[in-house]
Amino acid sequence: MNNIDCAKQKIRAVIAGSRVPEDPRHADNTVEWLLRLDPDADQALQLAALAHDIDRADDVRKIKRADFDDYDAFKSAHARNGAEILRPILIACGVAGNIVDEACRLVLVHEVGGDPSSDLLKDADSISYFDVNLSLYYQREGWAETKRRSLWGYRRLSARARKIVENINYGEEAMSRMLHEIIYDKSAE
Numbered sequence: 504m505n506n507i508d509c510a511k512q513k514i515r516a517v518i519a520g521s522r523v524p525e526d527p528r529h530a531d532n533t534v535e536w537l538l539r540l541d542p543d544a545d546q547a548l549q550l551a552a553l554a555h556d557i558d559r560a561d562d563v564r565k566i567k568r569a570d571f572d573d574y575d576a577f578k579s580a581h582a583r584n585g586a587e588i589l590r591p592i593l594i595a596c597g598v599a600g601n602i603v604d605e606a607c608r609l610v611l612v613h614e615v616g617g618d619p620s621s622d623l624l625k626d627a628d629s630i631s632y633f634d635v636n637l638s639l640y641y642q643r644e645g646w647a648e649t650k651r652r653s654l655w656g657y658r659r660l661s662a663r664a665r666k667i668v669e670n671i672n673y674g675e676e677a678m679s680r681m682l683h684e685i686i687y688d689k690s691a692e
């Protein structure tokens with residue numbers, strides 16, 4: 504097995520242990536969206552897409568929402584912890600140093616973006632939330648929290664990614680209504 508496949512296998516094994524039921528599907532789905540947005544996305548980006556939420560799978564080191572008043576502060580601690588968990592996994596598989604550094608940098612900034620690669624990752628992550636997480640998030644968190652989370656996710660999408668999200672067809676009427684409310688929420692403009 505090559506170094507990159509070793510790393511992907513280890514990352515998937517860690518995420519398979521997450522208590523958040525949507526995590527394994529979201530990890531692979533974020534890679535799928537990344538490759539749809541940019542079929543030439545490099546290995547560092549693909550590793551970062553797969554591992555960006557790895558923090559949530561580590562029950563001991565996991566960053567807890569309840570410890571933060573501010574959602575953005577929570578998300579930034581989540582991203583930093585994810586990069587710290589990812590680095591030794593990549594090193595153990597013998598991934599080249601420049602790919603290790605770039606993959607960890609991308610995980611660190613995946614919630615905020617700021618350069619073409621991390622903006623792509625942020626879009627792929629946010630589209631995937633709407634594609635595969637929304638319904639399970641709603642079942643667990645209820646309408647008000649899901650609406651808040653979705654509005655936050657929608658606002659961070661690029662114009663191109665918004666068009667993709669706006670065309671998602673949900674089987675559930677409640678999720679279609681949620682998306683409609685998010686798109687037409689005046690405060691999102």
Ligand SMILES: [Fe+2]
Nearest residue numbers: 529555556628
């Ligand atoms: Fe994510």
